[in-house]
Amino acid sequence: MKAVIQNEFGNAEVLIFTDIEIPQISENEVLIKTVYTSVNYADIKSRKGAKSSGTFPLILGLDAAGTIVKAGKASSFSEGDRVIAFPSGGSYAEYVKANEKLVFNIPDSLSFEQAAAMPTVSILSYILLHEIGQVKKSDTIVIHSAAGGVGSMLVQLAKMGGVETIIATVGNLQKETYVKNLGADQVYSYDTFTEEILRQTNNTGANVIFDSVAGDVTARSMECLALYGTIVQFGNSSGDTGIFKTSDVHSSCRNVKGFSLGTTRKHRPELLAPVAEKVLELFASKEISLPIARIFDLRDAAKAHKLIESRVYEGKVLIRV
Template identity: 30%
Template sequence: MEAIAFDTNGGPQVLRRVALADPAPGPGEVLIRVAYAGVNYAEAEHRRGVFGPVNGLEVPGLEVSGVVAGLGAGVDGLAVGQPVAAYLPDFGGYAELAVTRAEFVLPVPDGLDLVAAGGFGCVAPTAYGIVAAAGRLAAGETVLIHAAAGGVGSLAVQIARALGAGTLIGTVGRADKVARAEQLGYDLVLPRTGFAPAVLTATAGRGVDVVLDPVGGSVRAESLPLLAPFGRLVAFGDAAAEADLSLPLLSLWKHNRTAGGYNIGDLARRAPGLWRAHALAVLGLIAEGKVRFEVAEVVPLDEVRAVHERLDAGATVGKIVLRIAAGA
């Protein structure tokens, strides 16, 4: 099979097209002939070595759509040729064929085409997980979402609204992302620079009940004091690549604040049933017409380096998927 891979950590230039042996599904696994692969910031981190040094040829890609090409022993409920969406906890999506455990494979339902399904497996459960599980959103609460126009932010704002959120505030890192974020249903969109005073003004000094933060660093530090009593900050990334925060518990309990996190990889290892429950919950919201899962761009696989350059520059807006199969 053909794939995009890298064997040294670095910038987008390390990505190259390679020929690899076709994978085969083991017990409990599903082989997928990939049509589309979602693009996620974690794949840029994978390429750069954030998750550890490279070990031979590594294929990025955390989510795909396509059709079932083979079933390992013990897999029930799926059939060869069936359209599916999948999460790949061990990467491997930028390829013609991908293998993952059956518990991370979902039939593509009515209302979700293969293009959108290509960007579903990682982003959708994450968006639901940060809002409903880690964020524990209650009806009427105020939510602040950083990276408001990104793949997760674009969906999290809709999920929060569907689950009864009150005011929804977003921040963006570039002025050209404001218009896109405003179209997603935020009540207020702010530049990330200097956001904290504006949030306090918008909430009459009370602050917010939930902060969803994939940025980290100084943005996370500025967000904690914005939490209303019993407010929760959910960290789910460190896109700023700044030093981690040191948070003494004294500052949390003295101000009735909670800091927590969400990591889909850890969830896949320790509680895969929750990944599936969160994914199915999003599919339910889509079926009810409460959430739209949309792809902003479909990019040919040969342009993957250009997409990763935009990831590194923080210049992507919305969900991007790569077209893997010719004619897809």
């Protein structure tokens, strides 16, 4: 089968389009013929070695949409089922295998293209908003990196949930219109958001801040976080560590919560099925959607990575397999 592999860490040029063996499945796994896979920022970090795990040759990719071509004896799935999945061993390939606990049927009314855009970002966003952040309608929330995949999803879910004030931040204010069209009330740059949020809230601050950037953004988020407020920390796309002091939280009753979808897939996969069912219903009914920034062919995975790294895109980047 065709796949994109890498034999070393480095820039996008280390990605090689080649032929490899089709994976073999166990009784609790399924084999999926991939139609689309999405590109996530975690793929960039893995390619560079920042999230190194496994051995070479390495196949990147967190999620896939496609059709089951073979199901293990203990699996509840059948050949021909249309699914999304979190494959083991990467998803930049014509065929992928996945534990059945990380495979979810998709409705016939949902296209593979839209289904492929949603697994990582929509399931993650739903958990962040409703379970980790426990956002209330009366809250003022801040969503950093709002033009990216998770940010786009968080804004839509918050708007649909009736959240009173949704503030978004972006690296480039040229993305302001895009983010406002998704449902954000205000859009600020990383340079000015602290002052703007304090001004807008009469110095009380935001109730919940969703931070996937880390670094200096985390410190400045703490400066505009309300008493009893929460920072939900779920990434560090800046590449820097976010730092705060214990004195920033105990006397103000503020808190920082961390979450990783990767950790949850590995250690508590059973938690994902009910969330996947909810977001699949939302996508199938077109209550929410995820704009597709661009679709690349599998052989052009390196170009997809370069676009992600440029940050000059809005929505989700897909690979057509």
